[in-house]
Amino acid sequence: MRSSLHVDLLQRVQGMIKSAFQAGDETSTSVADLVEEHFPAALLLVALDGRIIDANQRAAEFLERDPRDVRGLSLDQLAPDDCQDTVELLLARARRESTMQTCELQLESSSGRQIDVLVQCRPTEVDNEKRLLMCMCDISRWRSADPRKLLFEEQLQHSQKMEALGQLASGIAHDFNNLLTLITGYSRVLLDDTDPTSTHHQHLQKIARASKQATDLVAQLLAFSRDDGPRAAVVNLNQVLIDFESMLQRIIGEDIELDARLDPDLQNIRISPNQLDQVLMNLTVNARDAMPDGGQLLFDTAGVYLGNSRPPSLRHLSSGPYVKLTVADNGIGMSPEVAERIFEPFFTTKDLGEGTGLGLATARSIVRQYGGAITVQSEPGNGTTFELYFPTADSSVDSMRQTPMHGFPAVGSEQILLVDDHRDVRELAAQILASQGYRVTEAPLHGGSIQLDPVARYSLAIIDAGQPRPAVEKLVAQLRDGQPDIKILFLAGYRGPEADSPHTRVLRKPFTPDGLTRTVRELLDEPQ
Template structure:
């Protein structure tokens, strides 16, 4: 079937090659470029099916003339094997280049012979420039070298390394935490030929873990601080209250008048400290309003310049069309003042203080690297100084209450802890960036609100204190607070019925019919909360106006530090004037809506247990 047919009939691909290399004369036939070469081309089987072949061409001279001899071999199996090998290599390359996993291969001399794409992305080192170099030459510190030698010794002795987390300095000088695991590849003699190392960059994970530990620590300290502040506020209510009552009735020429004034002054200073503790523990009362942060900064400019002094330059970088945020404007003032004072103290020889605002949109990638931070739109407030900066040890304790690096008498250690608590109570986040000698930047992120900005209300006008003649049921488990409140109100015309517990208050209310005009109750009591007491009395038909008081805000009354609707609350410690003004306001307010809740059966013995 093939006799007298051209060779191109079996190998169509040769047609062009033969034509291209066709000799001009028989003498030049031996110079055909194809002679002596091994070609891999497609052959044609019977039925016009292509298959891979290997062709070798030689020339022969006979009496009959010059001939070309073709040796043809079917290489289908070899090509299939090569294809499988390529697939395997592609698969291995894909595995090696898995995102997030560093892979390196060292020979038995410790030379770097292979590294994947992630290795280059993380470290900055290009394999093409460092191939067959000693891997240890890429290590930048004595500690990295020490750890590497320990791992290599363990591999050569046991064949395994286990998992090791080590710091690795990148080409740019950054430190990354890498969790390494190594395995050995042996030759036929049982000797180590190669060492394969796989690593995970856990730098961001370790940062998030550190942030979580810090948040847990701050939360625990906050609960302790809140409890202490609550107890102190009860004590200070009596101390400051009785001091005010004594001074009000004492002649200014009395020999003890100035001493009592000093007691009151110390009491109010102590009250300021407990308010800062409440701010840190996120248990203070907030008066939330929608504000524009740029306007707040503009209003504070003169005060800030006066506080930081003339040797510090104050610069603003304020973004236009800033998102509105919902905050307590007095607490925002406190944040800015505390951070400005902190910056001033870090620049004793002068410097530059920069205050910046911006709209930011934080994505999921950013939130994954910052514990508890939710993606979304925020207003960013950045306060930066060119001061002395902080060490890592100081940064880790920065927001702890009473922690300070200032000299004795120059700080309480509550400034930054107060800032931390306020920001958290606003559902915001605060981060600090600092290096010794390089200054410090605080960045605060406050969530955007989806409403138009409206100017914050001004302070309420002073309300005159009125006397009263109403009957008030006073419920307070601390005797000294109960006596102070009762004395203050009685002196101003009110009839006071005192109860040391909710159980006693319920009994009095049931016997008093409808002669009680108002319930004045503490929030936290051993047998029942003040809110539960109010709910119970209203469920029995007592339409009492209610005023709550507490050393800190309780969740029964307050949600995230914001007063629930129609709730009247008074923060301890309070002065006689504040007490009288607040009581009068509640009594002159609208009549409460009767409760439709059914009467509850209460078991005080069970609750007290």
């Protein structure tokens, strides 16, 4: 609760500071003047070198200084020696990024008293200069008096670990997906050229299956980062379960009885259909593994309303109507110690090599991404029950879910411009398209522009969206300035522009030869 209040406060104060500085009224540009009457929290406005530009009265009070004496000091002057690294990391990250930061550190008052402080920082712009707005809460007394302080620290560390995992996944995804594109693409090319009865064909099939498993693992890692940009749709959970029933039955096998109790009046929800399938798959696999000797698996849907009276695990949700999905098994269950860690990334009770420990962590990340929650109840020997809550959607179900494209030829003869700085991926895509009759011009991207043949007329430009966004936007503008009707296909490893403009699509890496040629053909066949 305290964290969410800080976020809201920072957003409001940030707007007030911007407005005041833009107005140029020197009498109202002090943080103290702006917020003292309305916001009792401690606030510092800090330059990116750590110099304190302004402080409100509350900040000055717990530092035991006059606000005028705080201004001009640097953060490292207020922090003890063992917190210097934390201060430097906070400032270094603020210089690199524009995201909210949360951390805990110690500050020293003028009398030498050390104060435990929970800090949330939001970058803001003042007079065209990037600044750091810091909202601080003195938690010294709370920590010393509250026996739950260790739980608070564990939750904070878990949040930071999840954030670090998301950054790691985003950082490696582009290069890793390029490598998977090459493995997937060339294995499919070789499979098409080998005798299906040969040993080489069987070996290639194993390579293709391994690359698919690696692709799925990258997708699970990216679920912790919001940079993967899944496309949400309005769906009915009952219909999804009905469509998914045969797949679920194959997963659990013949020894487990599958039961579905579906609310006929269930409202719709908004979520990425592919990600919803992933959540259902992960929960089903978890239930299957908990019932090695067979058992029963129940899927139950219901509409619920969350008001003020709700369990602590759901207090972060807004009040309102929700769709509740219950997934219950009568398997071996879990101890309280295991249940507490079941959603942690890479935590698993399975033997080495039998599980990644990402399935349930991914499920929770996806559910939370769409404003929902997931809880677990379990006892050893008494099975496990997961309850998932999704906010309802007012609009009707989208008419189409993503389905494989079949039934039309993927060949052509159009002129295609292929722009990708990864030479091997560019050569693979060019080879695939040329084999289908397309005329392909390859080009690397340098600084957001390429040398174009002034007389060439391209029907389609395929652009690697993993390159710096300003460079990609500059290239698209260059292409459409000379040829307004050109169609654009972005190849995105983990993030990319939304395909919300006419004649534009996004194809995720790693792609297969069939996926590339069919997407190209479908985009080219769109009417102008």
